[in-house]
Amino acid sequence: MKKNESYEEFIKGVWRDNPVFAQVLGMCPMLAVTNSAINAVAMGMATLFVLVGSSFLVSSFRNWIPKQVRISCFIIIIATFVTIADYTLLALVPKVHKELGAFIPLIVANCLILGRQEAFASRYPTRLAVMDAIGMAVGFLVALLSLGIVREILGDGALFGVKLFSENFEPWVIMILPPGGFLTLGVILLFFNWFKFKKDEFLEDVAEAERSGS
């Protein structure tokens, strides 16, 4: 039972309540840094680190933090983790850090992270909070990566910097420019909602069949 509970918190972030496809949160980094797969991975990992770290702390101290100053406390915790991620990336992968630029410090303002602290981590035990954070962060990473892969392949003819096509491939430059982000995100959201719609329709059909059967 315990296992299932953790698994449920994890999987809901990855798919059903995916922060990008279902909740449409964190659009700013989503559109800005997904022009290549490697940038998407770096952004996703940085967000994962910040989200899991702050969820763990917020959940551990949830009985100590007075309600009146909780948002300020969450922001202090999040900002500390973001600064740690910022310096670590700068030291380990300076090239990626340069590409992501201002969007690393801007993780502080990612409403996905503050939203999880307020809605989940500050109300549930640490184990569930961490599972929820990992699920949400993986969901965010999956979303970033699916945009990054599509945009890099079409816009640059490459994947993770490896050229896929011959010289004859004319890259769709627009895909790595900002409009490409909106186009790709729109198509992916369309697909996600179509899928959800079909699934609901199917479940309704099943329910109806059961009712008429009994």
Added chain:
Amino acid sequence: MTTDTIKQAAPPSSLRLVLTLAIAGLISGIAIIGIYESTLPTITANKARELREAVFKVLPGVSQMQALVYRDGELITVEKPDKDEPVIYGGYDEAHEFVGYAMPAAGPGFQDTIAILYGYKPGEKQVVGMEVLESRETPGLGDKIYKDAVWVGGFSALSVEPEIVAVKKGTKSKPNEIDAITGATISSKAVVRIINEAHTAWTGKLPPAGSEPPLRETETASTEAGQ
């Protein structure tokens, strides 16, 4: 249970709120100082290595470098340049003979400031290499100023007399002309303008060819130790 109910009912004192935030801020501050101190050596080393690589790229044949600044009417070697002081780098070969200068320069591009480093040989009055250090030019178009090998290669022997001129692709006819990039005219002209401006600013400050500051031995030792 009773204590819990009381705690819930009465709002916490202001002192408790202030203390909570102060303690959170203090711990956060300590954590940030910790990460800053522990990553600083790596970050500084990365930056120094990047600079060395760029200098060696724009000045072929160079194996030693030292920072030079213009103070009191002459170009002198410095261990550590002051902040905001314009610095250029002298490049020297294996035999410690002067090869050329690596000059950092920056100026407005199409999107944002373009920062470049170019190699200059005063004896031949030629630019011998160019490397873009920082730019936010449009991907696929303006970013050709560092991705287009033909354009970057065009800076390997470019005369600065009277000044560098970017011309339409395929029409280069004089030693001071360079073929601009098709589709990135503004960005390529910006790079040329940045070099011209930096060249004009430094011309009067560089010593006559042949009397450049010699390589300082201490500097050599420290750069070799840093490798």
